[in-house]
Amino acid sequence: MTPIIQLGIGGVGRALARQIVAVAPAIRRRYGIDLRYIAIADSRGIIAGDPTVSEEQVHQILAVKEAGHGLDSMTNAITDRHWIELLPATIAIVVDVTATSEHTAPLAAAVSAGHRVVLANKRPLCDEYDLFTALTERGATRYEATVGAGLPVIGVLQGLLDTGDEVLRIEAALSGTLGFLMSALEEGSSFAEAVWKAHALGYTEPDPRDDLSGADVARKALILARTCGIPVPADAVSAESLFPPQLATVSVAEFLQRLPEAEESVMERFAAARAAGNVLRYITCITPDNIEVGLRELPADHPLAGLRGPDNMISFTTRRYHDRPMVIRGPGAGVEVTATGVLSDIIATAREL
Numbered sequence: 005m006t007p008i009i010q011l012g013i014g015g016v017g018r019a020l021a022r023q024i025v026a027v028a029p030a031i032r033r034r035y036g037i038d039l040r041y042i043a044i045a046d047s048r049g050i051i052a053g054d055p056t057v058s059e060e061q062v063h064q065i066l067a068v069k070e071a072g073h074g075l076d077s078m079t080n081a082i083t084d085r086h087w088i089e090l091l092p093a094t095i096a097i098v099v100d101v102t103a104t105s106e107h108t109a110p111l112a113a114a115v116s117a118g119h120r121v122v123l124a125n126k127r128p129l130c131d132e133y134d135l136f137t138a139l140t141e142r143g144a145t146r147y148e149a150t151v152g153a154g155l156p157v158i159g160v161l162q163g164l165l166d167t168g169d170e171v172l173r174i175e176a177a178l179s180g181t182l183g184f185l186m187s188a189l190e191e192g193s194s195f196a197e198a199v200w201k202a203h204a205l206g207y208t209e210p211d212p213r214d215d216l217s218g219a220d221v222a223r224k225a226l227i228l229a230r231t232c233g234i235p236v237p238a239d240a241v242s243a244e245s246l247f248p249p250q251l252a253t254v255s256v257a258e259f260l261q262r263l264p265e266a267e268e269s270v271m272e273r274f275a276a277a278r279a280a281g282n283v284l285r286y287i288t289c290i291t292p293d294n295i296e297v298g299l300r301e302l303p304a305d306h307p308l309a310g311l312r313g314p315d316n317m318i319s320f321t322t323r324r325y326h327d328r329p330m331v332i333r334g335p336g337a338g339v340e341v342t343a344t345g346v347l348s349d350i351i352a353t354a355r356e357l
C-alpha cells in the first residue's frame with residue numbers, strides 16, 4: 005500500500021481526490037500499486053483512516069466540502085493533532101494542495117524522516133533556499149503542478165539538466181490571467197474592463213491583485229531558477245505590479261471600483277508597443293545571472309507574441325536546444341489539469357518507491 009496524506013481539499017484537492025478514487029483500480033492492476041489515503045486535512049480538521057480512509061469516506065469528505073463546511077464538522081474529525089503525528093512507519097506521500105506556507109517546515113521534517121512530498125502549492129519551495137534544498141534533495145519532493153499546472157515543465161527541465169544540458173535562457177508566459185488580459189487589450193478592451201471581465205468569469209483569484217501584482221508569477225520564476233540550480237534567495241525575484249501602490253491595501257470591492265486609476269500606465273505601454281509594431285506580454289525571463297518578471301514589448305514574430313488567451317508557454321534555450329528553443333505550450337491553470345499534474349507526480353513517486 006502507498007499511504008497518502010493530503011493537505012487541502014479545495015478546488016484542486018477535490019479534483020485530485022476524485023481522480024485518485026477513479027484511477028486507483030487501474031493503477032493497482034497496471035503497476036501493483038495500491039494508492040490509499042490515510043488522512044485528508046483542511047484548515048480546520050483532519051479525517052484520518054483506520055488504517056485507511058475508505059472510498060465512501062472520501063465521498064463524504066467531498067460532499068461536506070462542496071456544501072461549504074469544514075472537516076471539523078464531521079463526527080470523526082481530528083482537531084487537536086498535527087498531521088505529522090499521523091505519518092506511518094512505512095514511507096508515505098504527503099501532498100500539499102493548500103495555498104499556505106505553514107506546512108513548509110513540517111514537510112521538510114517529513115522528508116528528513118524518509119517520507120516523500122508532492123506539491124501543487126508553490127509556497128514551500130519559495131521559502132529560504134536551505135528549505136528548498138531540504139525538500140528537494142535526492143528528489144524527495146515532486147512539484148510539477150507548481151509551474152504550468154498539468155503541463156510538463158519541471159520534469160522536462162530536470163530531464164535537460166540531468167542529461168548534462170545547460171540552460172542558457174528560459175522565457176515564459178506563466179500567468180493565464182495576465183495572458184487573458186493582454187489578449188483582451190488586443191481585442192480593444194480597456195484594462196479596467198478586461199480585469200472586471202476576468203474577475204466576473206472567475207479567471208482571476210478572488211482578490212485580482214494576487215494576479216496583477218505578479219507575485220504568483222514571481223514564485224514560479226523562483227521555482228524554475230532554483231530548479232536550474234541557481235541559489236536564488238527568497239524574495240529576491242521582484243515582479244512588476246500592474247496597479248499603483250495606493251490600491252494595494254484597499255478592500256477588493258474598492259480596488260475593483262478604482263481600477264481606472266491603473267488604466268493609464270498599462271494602456272500607455274500597450275499603445276507604445278502597438279505603435280512600434282510590437283506586442284505586450286507579461287513574461288518571465290531567466291538567465292544564469294538574472295531573473296525578470298514583468299511587462300515586456302516583444303516583436304510580433306517572437307514565440308511568446310503568438311500566445312492568445314490564458315495559455316502558458318515556456319521556452320527553454322539550452323546548449324543543445326540553441327538554434328530553435330524547446331517550447332511547451334497549453335492551458336496552465338484549472339483545477340482538473342492541476343490535479344492531473346499532482347496525480348502524475350504521486351504515481352511516479354509510488355512507482356519509484
Ligand SMILES: NC(=O)c1ccc[n+]([C@@H]2O[C@H](COP(=O)([O-])OP(=O)(O)OC[C@H]3O[C@@H](n4cnc5c(N)ncnc54)[C@H](OP(=O)(O)O)[C@@H]3O)[C@@H](O)[C@H]2O)c1
Pocket residue numbers: 011012013014015016017045046047048074075101102103104106124125126127149150153336337338339342
Ligand atoms: N487552481 C489552479 O488552477 C492552480 C494551478 C496551479 C497551482 N495551484 C495551486 O494549488 C493550490 C491549491 O489551489 P486551490 O485552487 O485548490 O485553492 P483553494 O480552493 O483555496 O483550496 C485550498 C485548500 O487548502 C486548505 N487549507 C488552507 N490552509 C490550510 C492548512 N493550514 N492546513 C490544511 N489545509 C489548509 C483550505 O482549507 P479550507 O477548505 O478549510 O479553507 C482548502 O481546502 C494553491 O497553492 C494554488 O496556487 C492552483
